[in-house]
Amino acid sequence: IGILDITAELLDRNPNKDSGSVDMDDGQGDKAELAEQSLLNKLIHRSLVINQNQVEVMQADPSSPLFSVKTFEELRLKPELLEGVYSMGFNRPSRIQESALPLMLAQPLQNLIAQSQSGTGKTAAFCLAMLSHVNPANQWTQCLCVAPTYELALQTGQVIEQMGKFCPDVKLAYAVRGTKAVRGSRLQEHIVVGTPGTVLDWCTKYKMIDPKKISIFVLDEADVMINMQGHRDQSIRIHRQLSEDCQMLLFSATFEDSVLQFAKRVVPDPNIIKLKREEETLDTIKQFYVVCSGKEDKFNSLCNLYGCLTIAQTVIFCHTRKMASWLAASLTTEGHQVALLSGEMMVDQRAAVIERFRNGKEKVLVSTNVCSRGIDVAQVTLVVNFDLPVNMKGDADNETYLHRIGRSGRFGKRGFAVNMVDSEEDMVVLKQIEEHFGRKITKLDTSELEQMEMLLK
Numbered sequence: 001i002g003i004l005d006i007t008a009e010l011l012d013r014n015p016n017k018d019s020g021s022v023d024m025d026d027g028q029g030d031k032a033e034l035a036e037q038s039l040l041n042k043l044i045h046r047s048l049v050i051n052q053n054q055v056e057v058m059q060a061d062p063s064s065p066l067f068s069v070k071t072f073e074e075l076r077l078k079p080e081l082l083e084g085v086y087s088m089g090f091n092r093p094s095r096i097q098e099s100a101l102p103l104m105l106a107q108p109l110q111n112l113i114a115q116s117q118s119g120t121g122k123t124a125a126f127c128l129a130m131l132s133h134v135n136p137a138n139q140w141t142q143c144l145c146v147a148p149t150y151e152l153a154l155q156t157g158q159v160i161e162q163m164g165k166f167c168p169d170v171k172l173a174y175a176v177r178g179t180k181a182v183r184g185s186r187l188q189e190h191i192v193v194g195t196p197g198t199v200l201d202w203c204t205k206y207k208m209i210d211p212k213k214i215s216i217f218v219l220d221e222a223d224v225m226i227n228m229q230g231h232r233d234q235s236i237r238i239h240r241q242l243s244e245d246c247q248m249l250l251f252s253a254t255f256e257d258s259v260l261q262f263a264k265r266v267v268p269d270p271n272i273i274k275l276k277r278e279e280e281t282l283d284t285i286k287q288f289y290v291v292c293s294g295k296e297d298k299f300n301s302l303c304n305l306y307g308c309l310t311i312a313q314t315v316i317f318c319h320t321r322k323m324a325s326w327l328a329a330s331l332t333t334e335g336h337q338v339a340l341l342s343g344e345m346m347v348d349q350r351a352a353v354i355e356r357f358r359n360g361k362e363k364v365l366v367s368t369n370v371c372s373r374g375i376d377v378a379q380v381t382l383v384v385n386f387d388l389p390v391n392m393k394g395d396a397d398n399e400t401y402l403h404r405i406g407r408s409g410r411f412g413k414r415g416f417a418v419n420m421v422d423s424e425e426d427m428v429v430l431k432q433i434e435e436h437f438g439r440k441i442t443k444l445d446t447s448e449l450e451q452m453e454m455l456l457k
Contacts, residue, residue, distance in 0.1 A: 034224045035149045036347055038253065042123070042155045043351035044358075057099050057273050067102040069093055075101055080166035081131055085124075088162055094121035096273065103271050104129035109215070109247035111267050115255045115274035122251050126218050127159045129249065130191055133216055136169035139188040141209045145218040146196050146235055148225045150176045151347065156220060157193045175199045181206045196225070196234035203241055211241035219266060222252035226262045239266050285405055288444040289419040289430055295323070298386060298420040299330055304446035305384075305418060306336075312379040313357070315365045315407045319387035327386060328366040341367040369400060383408045385419045388429045396432035418444065 069075055071092055072085050093101060096116045103110050104126065116122050130143040147153040153176055164170050173179075173187055175194025183206045192199070192209060202208040219225065219235060226232045239248075248267040252259050255274060263270065290305075292298045302316075318324040321342045328340040339353050339362035357365045360379065369389070389400035408415025419441065421430055434441055445451055 034227055035152065035221075036343075038221050038224050039149070039151045039155065039347050040350055040354075042152070043348065044354050057271070067106075068098045069102055070098065075105060075132075077128075077132060078167075081128070081164070083166045084131075084163045085128065087165070088124070090121075090124065097121045097125045100125050100273050101128065103273070104247075104249060105132055109133075109245070111248040111270040113250045113252075113263050113267055113270045113272045115252050115259075115272075123156055123159050123220070124163065126220070126249050126251060127156065127163055130216055130218065131160065131164050131167065131170060133247075134170050134190045136167075136190065138190070140213050141173075141187050141189060141192050142214065143191040143216045143218070144199065144209070144214045144238075145191070145193045145220060146199055146225075146238065147193065147220045148195065148228050148231055150195060152221055152224075153193050153195055160191060160193065175202050181208060183207065186210070196231045196238065200234050200238050203238060211238070212243045214242055214246050216247045216249065217242055219248075219250045222250050222262060223254040223256065223259050226258055232262060236265060285408055285415045285417050287405065287417045287419070287439065287441045289421050289441050290444050290446055292420055292422040294422055295326070298422060299327065301420065301446040302331075302384060302386075303334060304449075305382075305452070307449070312381050313360070313363050313365070314382040314384065315367060315380055315404075316384040316386050317367055317369070317389070317404050319368070319390075321368060323387060324366050324368050331364055331366070336364050337362040338364045338366060341365060343368060380408050381415050383415070383417045385417070388419055388421070388426055388433075390429055394425065394429075396429045396436065398433060398436045401433055402437075 072082060072090070077085070096114065100112065100114050100122075103112055114122060114125070126145070130145065134142055145153075145156055147156055153174065157172060157174055160172055164172075170191065171189040172191045172193065173189035175192050175198045177195070177198055179198070181198075181202060185206075185208060187202075187208045192202070194202070199209075203211050217239065225235060248270070250263050250267050250270070252263075290298075290301045292301055316327065318327060321344060324340060324342055328338045331338045339357050341350055341353050345353070353365075356362055383405045385401070385404060389397040389404060391397045405415075405417035408417060419430060421427055430441060
């Protein structure tokens, strides 16, 4: 694929500059922004997540026959495109791709809203759709993909480049800040991937793209998009310039009301596809709490816990960067192989840390909230809440608690979650968690080795 040059200034800049990250001081909770979480998931999911969930399809025309495919050959792709798919290591369509691809490739074109978590093949699906619909003989932009940040747009572009590497006549351009734009000069690149502000400028201010000639419009990471200032309105302004017969494809990791309301404004008469979420279950996770008198006592309890539990790998969550740094240093002094993950790190650095942990280079991962979601490491058997998760009001953050302890007990295996409690406020939070999930959390005395061995069997 031929690629429009990106300036050196763009490539050399800080890759997190436009990610919408918030720099919190050590006294505050460390929470990654949605765009950073999404990018992190894209970086660490180098292969498709094995997902047994069923696909739910709601068709715009219920009388239309429902098609799904089990092989890429059934899609009757161009040979060079099929070769590109296989070269990326895709042997068969994922669950979401089985139903989404026939709809995206159908004639006449059909609109689609697809919801599925990271790692299930959404990006590859709509990239394949764009590459399939391009007519290289037409020297103008035919496919437009909008993502909320530079980094996410670049990730999508790289998938297009890899998948289309045997399609030399198909050209790609990046509409992101820093890319050269010449007023009045029409782009000849067939596919444009970019951020809303720059794409809007290229369509209206610089007239580089004729929106009426766009046949496919993709909105990626819709849940992130609508939470970033200005992006929602810019996306809607782009959409309004497109022709009525342009195919609209909207992808989102969540399906909240805000996403649905946004989708209704952008995607008329859509087919809707989503993976049915697995029941969030705590059945395979034993939960305990340990009463402590401060951080040093918490640390001693943690060391006692290690003494009687055969642990493959552990994730320990802290509320602040300062506490996480202290704990990681203390554990390292005790001889443990420790990795540290916090929001002050760039996203690619976080991805590298997670990759080392996944490969077993470190056995303990100390983290703030930045990795409570989306990381599936089969070897994790213990999660420790060194600090209980709380919201801005100081009440239990039940959703974060579930995501945290869900790092253990993955794939049906048994896991353990231990909560460190060192104040009356912590006990109130623990009771709130018990009431919310309707489960008793067992008290654990880490100084009583026999009791621990009985409970942790």
